[in-house]
Amino acid sequence: xxxxxxxxxxxxxxxxxxxxxxxxxxxxxxxxxxxxxxxxxxxxxxxxxxxxxxxxxxxxxxxxxxxxxxxxxxxxxxxxxxxxxxxxxxxxxxxxxxxxxxxxxxxxxxxxxxxxxxxxxxxxxxxxxxxxxxxxxxxxxxxxxxxxxxxxxxxxxxxxxxxxxxxxxxxxxxxxxxxxxxxxxxxxxxxxxxxxxxxxxxxxxxxxxxxxxxxxxxxxxx
Amino acid sequence: xxxxxxxxxxxxxxxxxxxxxxxxxxxxxxxxxxxxxxxxxxxxxxxxxxxxxxxxxxxxxxxxxxxxxxxxxxxxxxxxxxxxxxxxxxxxxxxxxxxxxxxxxxxxxxxxxxxxxxxxxxxxxxxxxxxxxxxxxxxxxxxxxxxxxxxxxxxxxxxxxxxxxxxxxxxxxxxxxxxxxxxxxxxxxxxxxxxxxxxxxxxxxxxxxxxxxxxxxxxxxxxxxxxxxxxxxxxxxxxxxxxxxxxxxxxxxxxxxxxxxxxxxxxxxxxxxxxxxxxxxxxxxxxxxxxxxxxxxxxxxxxxxxxxxxxxxxxxxxxxxxxxxxxxxxxxxxxxxxxxxxxxxxxxxxxxxxxxxxxxxxxxxxxxxxxxxxxxxxxxxxxxxxxxxxxxxxxxxxxxxxxxxxxxxxxxxxxxxxxxxxxxxxxxxxxxxxxxxxxxxxxxxxxxxxxxxxxxxxxxxxxxxxxxxxxxxxxxxxxxxxxxxxxxxxxxxxxxxxxxxxxxxxxxxxxxxxxxxxxxxxxxxxxxxxxxxxxxxxxxxxxxxxxxxxxxxxxxxxxxxxxxxxxxxxxxxxxxxxxxxxxxxxxxxxxxxx
Numbered sequence: 161x162x163x164x165x166x167x168x169x170x171x172x173x174x175x176x177x178x179x180x181x182x183x184x185x186x187x188x189x190x191x192x193x194x195x196x197x198x199x200x201x202x203x204x205x206x207x208x209x210x211x212x213x214x215x216x217x218x219x220x221x222x223x224x225x226x227x228x229x230x231x232x233x234x235x236x237x238x239x240x241x242x243x244x245x246x247x248x249x250x251x252x253x254x255x256x257x258x259x260x261x262x263x264x265x266x267x268x269x270x271x272x273x274x275x276x277x278x279x280x281x282x283x284x285x286x287x288x289x290x291x292x293x294x295x296x297x298x299x300x301x302x303x304x305x306x307x308x309x310x311x312x313x314x315x316x317x318x319x320x321x322x323x324x325x326x327x328x329x330x331x332x333x334x335x336x337x338x339x340x341x342x343x344x345x346x347x348x349x350x351x352x353x354x355x356x357x358x359x360x361x362x363x364x365x366x367x368x369x370x371x372x373x374x375x376x377x378x379x380x381x382x
Numbered sequence: 383x384x385x386x387x388x389x390x391x392x393x394x395x396x397x398x399x400x401x402x403x404x405x406x407x408x409x410x411x412x413x414x415x416x417x418x419x420x421x422x423x424x425x426x427x428x429x430x431x432x433x434x435x436x437x438x439x440x441x442x443x444x445x446x447x448x449x450x451x452x453x454x455x456x457x458x459x460x461x462x463x464x465x466x467x468x469x470x471x472x473x474x475x476x477x478x479x480x481x482x483x484x485x486x487x488x489x490x491x492x493x494x495x496x497x498x499x500x501x502x503x504x505x506x507x508x509x510x511x512x513x514x515x516x517x518x519x520x521x522x523x524x525x526x527x528x529x530x531x532x533x534x535x536x537x538x539x540x541x542x543x544x545x546x547x548x549x550x551x552x553x554x555x556x557x558x559x560x561x562x563x564x565x566x567x568x569x570x571x572x573x574x575x576x577x578x579x580x581x582x583x584x585x586x587x588x589x590x591x592x593x594x595x596x597x598x599x600x601x602x603x604x605x606x607x608x609x610x611x612x613x614x615x616x617x618x619x620x621x622x623x624x625x626x627x628x629x630x631x632x633x634x635x636x637x638x639x640x641x642x643x644x645x646x647x648x649x650x651x652x653x654x655x656x657x658x659x660x661x662x663x664x665x666x667x668x669x670x671x672x673x674x675x676x677x678x679x680x681x682x683x684x685x686x687x688x689x690x691x692x693x694x695x696x697x698x699x700x701x702x703x704x705x706x707x708x709x710x711x712x713x714x715x716x717x718x719x720x721x722x723x724x725x726x727x728x729x730x731x732x733x734x735x736x737x738x739x740x741x742x743x744x745x746x747x748x749x750x751x752x753x754x755x756x757x758x759x760x761x762x763x764x765x766x767x768x769x770x771x772x773x774x775x776x777x778x779x780x781x782x783x784x785x786x787x788x789x790x791x792x793x794x795x796x797x798x799x800x801x802x803x804x805x806x807x808x809x810x811x812x813x814x815x816x817x818x819x820x821x822x823x824x825x826x827x828x829x830x831x832x833x834x835x836x837x838x839x840x841x842x843x844x845x846x847x848x849x850x851x852x853x854x855x856x857x858x859x860x861x862x863x864x865x866x867x868x869x870x871x872x873x874x875x876x877x878x879x880x881x882x883x884x885x886x887x888x889x890x891x892x893x894x895x896x897x898x899x900x901x902x903x904x905x906x907x908x909x910x911x912x913x914x915x916x917x918x919x920x921x922x923x924x925x926x927x928x929x930x931x932x933x934x935x936x937x938x939x940x941x942x943x944x945x946x947x948x949x950x951x952x953x954x955x956x957x958x959x960x961x962x963x964x965x966x967x968x969x970x971x972x973x974x975x976x
Contacts, residue, residue: 166693166760171833171922202945208506208588215580215614222618226664230626233660234637240655312634315655322629 206355213359217366220330224370227326231319231381244316244382247303253296254375260289261368264338264361271357276349283342286364290335297328316382323374331367338364396938406516408508409938413515414494415829420519421486424477425815426905427526431474433898436891438462440884442871453534455555467870468537469556473528475540476564479672480571481522483814487679488613489518489578491821492606494829496582498929499600501591501946501968503939506584510577517574524567528560536561539868541669544638544661548630548653552645565628572621575613582610591928593948597703598967600927600952601696604703605682608710612671612678615714620668623661630656637661659724666717674713676810677777678706680817681748684770686952687820688752690925691767692759693963695953698751705744705751712741722793731790738788745781749774760956764923765839769820772847773813779851780808783858798868801861804854812850819843822908827922831935832915835907842903849897856886924964927952931968 235241267282301324304310304317311321337360341348348356397403407413437446442462449457456466493511497504505511528535534556538547542564551558586607590599599607626637634652638661641654689696696702718726718734752774761767783805787793796802819842826834857865865878872878872887921930928946929936946968954965965971 163756163758164760166762171916172919200945202503202939204506205588208584211587212507212510212580212584215583216576219576219580219614219618222615223622226619226622226667227626230622230637230660230664233657233663234655237657237660238655311629312636315636318629318633318635318637322625326625 206358209355209359210362213362217363220366220370223326224323224374227319227323228377231323231377234315234319235381238315240314242314242316244304244309244314244320244378246320246378246382247300249296249300249303250375250378253293253300254371256289256296257293257368257371260286260293261365263289264364268354268357268361271345271349271354274349274352276346279349280342280345283338283345287335287338287342290331290338290364294328294331294335297324300324320378320382323378327367327371327374330370334360334364334367406512408504408512410493410497410505410508410511411829411936411940413511414490414492416515417485417493417518418490420515420522421482421490421818424481424485424522428474428477428482429898429901431470431477433894434462434470435467435474436894438467438870439872440888440891442873452529456534462870463555464870465537465555466534468539468554468868469535469560471868472537472539472556472564473525473535476525476568478811479540479676480568481518481525483676483810484571484575484613484672485518486818487683487814487821488582488606488609488675489514491602491683491818491825492582492609492679493578495825495929496585496603496606497589498932498936498940499603499927500586500589500594501928501941501948502585502589503941505581506589507581511581514574514578514581517570517577521567521570521574524563524570528556528563528567531559531563533558534560536564541665542627542661543665544627544630544656544658545640545643545650548627548639548656548661549643549645549650550631552648552650562628562631565624565631569621569624569628572617572624575617576621579610579614579617582606583614586610591946591948593968595948597700598948598951599703600682601685601699601702601706602679602682602927604706605678605680608706609675609678612675612710612713616668616671616675619664620672623664623668626664627661659721662721662724663717666720667714669720670717671710671713673806673810674709676814677817678709680773680814681706681777683817683821683824684752684773685748685755686927687766687770687824688755688774689953689955690824690923691762691764691770692756693762693955694755694759695951695955696751697754697757698747699951699953701747702751705747708744709741712737712744716741719788719793722790723797728790735788735790739785742781742785742788745777749778749781764823765834765836765843766820766824766923768840768843768847769816769823772843773816773820775847776808776813776816776850779855780805780810780813783808796861798866799861800857800865800867803867804857804861807854807857808850812854816847819846819904824923825929826908826911827918828929828934828936830912830915831918831933832911832913833918833922834911834915838903838907842900842907845900845903846897849893849900852893853890853897856890860886924962926950926954926964926966928967931966 263282263286267279267286270278270282301321304320309317311318341356341360397407404412434446434449437444445460446457446462447460449460449462453466456463456469493505533551536542536547536556537554538557538561542561546553547557547561549557586603629635630637630639630653636653636656638658639653639656640658643650643653685696685702715737716734718730719738722731722734783801787796787802787805823834823839826832860883863883865872865883869875872884918934920932920934923930928948931946932940932942948967949970950965950967952967954960956963957965960971
């Protein structure tokens with residue numbers, strides 16, 4: 161049978177707008193006959209939110225991968241590299257952020273147990289620790305400024321400010337999410353729907369891990 | 383089915399007020415149309431810019447009526463300055479690459495049809511979807527605003543290489559505020575794109591209806607899925623690069639700008655140690671996946687349409703899916719082929735060259751499989767089919783020239799010439815656009831409930847098909863002859879100012895004017911049919927995928943409250959023993975297992 165050209169099937173215009181079998185050729189996907197699947201309300205499964213969050217994290221990883229690459233290349237080419245001594249408060253900030261991850265886990269434990277009050281308290285504490293971290297980062301910036309080290313002082317300082325600012329901005333997004341959860345804490349704990357807490361936790365722990373990576377990078381490469 | 387997690391996260395209720403129904407809609411179908419019309423607006427503006435460019439190239443001293451309204455400085459006396467030519471070129475490319483080729487194929491058709499084709503009621507994150515569109519819209523507004531700021535749009539190309547783009551207004555008109563706004567626009571676009579990408583991925587992985595196994599997905603869904611992965615990973619890098627460039631411009635940093643730059647006899651101070659090559663690596667690490675983002679959805683649409691109008695399954699469905707995966711993966715390994723002349727080690731060049739040749743293999747597999755799909759089919763030459771056939775032709779023509787450019791020794795001669803311009807216009811500017819036309823003619827009945835006019839469609843197809851070959855094939859000859867790109871005029875260059883070269887340019891320009899005018903036929907057809915076209919039945923093309931099981935246009939929740947169950951693969955055409963020459967995906971008609 162050769163390749164042939166057939167006249168296109170004639171298209172009978174529909175009599176009314178939007179007309180059509182609201183089911184496929186046949187029985188509309190076996191929807192009837194007592195199949196509960198066919199008529200159950202459509203839901204977005206919880207794992208979709210987790211997948212979405214992981215994909216978002218993949219994007220953020222690529223942002224910092226690009227910054228890392230820029231740092232490595234810029235440092236490799238530089239004849240003008242003056243290493244930046246990291247302010248010591250960064251280590252305290254790291255401890256604060258790790259602690260916030262622990263408090264977040266405690267809040268998750270509370271919500272799983274249905275304890276709305278404790279859930280909210282640990283959430284607020286986590287958010288407070290997050291804010292303390294940001295304040296600590298700001299202090300680190302002030303310390304550098306007092307030494308006369310600013311964004312454009314030298315390439316090393318540029319990367320310090322760039323990386324800490326980028327992380328800080330993302331972290332503040334996380335703090336916003338935590339506070340949003342805290343405001344809805346009672347309802348969440350009562351409903352037993354854990355997914356908003358889970359995805360926020362994934363994000364927060366990722367921010368924690370990202371900071372540790374950045375601290376090592378700054379320490380070793382800056 | 384009542385467990386704790388099925389506390390229904392309801393699909394959003396159908397809105398009634400205009401603003402929630404048509405403006406800030408959460409409905410993927412509305413959002414898909416919004417993206418489509420955003421792209422349509424952008425392509426129209428981009429095409430007008432290209433007409434201006436082609437006019438200027440052959441009649442450099444012409445007075446173009448009204449141009450001084452667009453820019454008094456850029457076109458005093460309605461005559462385009464060389465700098466303004468570069469600005470128009472920059473905006474043409476930026477609009478086309480970002481706001482047409484990255485939006486319409488993926489976010490336009492993808493948003494509309496991915497959920498329906500997988501049997502879902504909407505995307506996984508409808509509010510994020512709405513946010514993605516309006517973010518993209520904001521990016522477009524910022525970009526368009528560069529036309530109206532004091533010094534006009536930037537002139538550094540869509541590639542925005544520093545140091546030209548990194549020094550501010552001293553580099554030329556448009557390099558001040560215009561360049562800043564360009565970077566901000568692209569950064570906003572990156573965010574919109576990233577949000578959209580994660581939505582697509584989560585939707586495809588988690589929201590498929592029962593029976594919709596991965597290997598039963600229409601190839602359009604595979605394409606949208608893989609494109610979303612590419613977008614997620616590559617736009618993030620562009621965003622980072624943009625941040626670094628903006629910091630160089632306004633923050634006094636030196637990521638990309640070296641010391642000792644001299645512009646117009648002025649020594650630039652305040653920068654030292656930066657590397658323009660760093661920008662090129664970061665940009666092209668994004669830039670190459672970007673062009674595959676532009677073409678992959680078109681490949682999926684082509685497979686989908688060729689199969690339907692050949693009344694044959696796609697030849698080698700699995701190979702098609704795996705080839706797209708291979709193309710996606712390899713697209714991250716070839717960015718250096720944009721940088722062969724940057725002074726890289728020949729060994730590095732060799733490595734990139736090998737990877738670039740390698741990416742031709744899955745592309746060729748797909749091309750042969752398209753031919754295999756057509757072979758011994760009963761072809762129905764609808765307009766959609768013609769445009770899909772045109773896609774295959776143009777993709778081959780454009781792709782082959784890429785193999786030449788993949789050889790570093792050859793590329794040394796052809797880089798930054800018209801051969802490259804011909805190559806990328808054929809693959810991106812034409813093949814991808816043809817896939818968009820094909821998709822429009824194919825899916826218009828579903829989207830708008832009416833049929834487009836086939837006669838007008840065919841006239842538009844033939845003029846455009848012949849026209850684009852007339853415009854872009856001569857560019858290959860010009861490139862081999864040494865015609866440099868991004869020049870605003872050739873009359874001052876001795877070896878370019880010959881009757882043959884200028885004659886070819888005149889031929890291309892006239893072809894461009896005719897082809898551009900022919901697009902008005904399409905625009906008329908599109909809008910007239912929206913209001914006056916004959917009403918469309920549910921499945922005018924007798925196609926098999928799930929979008930053809932719902933009314934034209936679909937109801938708010940796509941499937942009218944039921945969940946489709948999928949029993950077959952997506953391309954069951956001409957199945958021996960079947961009642962008709964097609965079997966819908968959700969048909970319970972029994973067949974040999976697939």
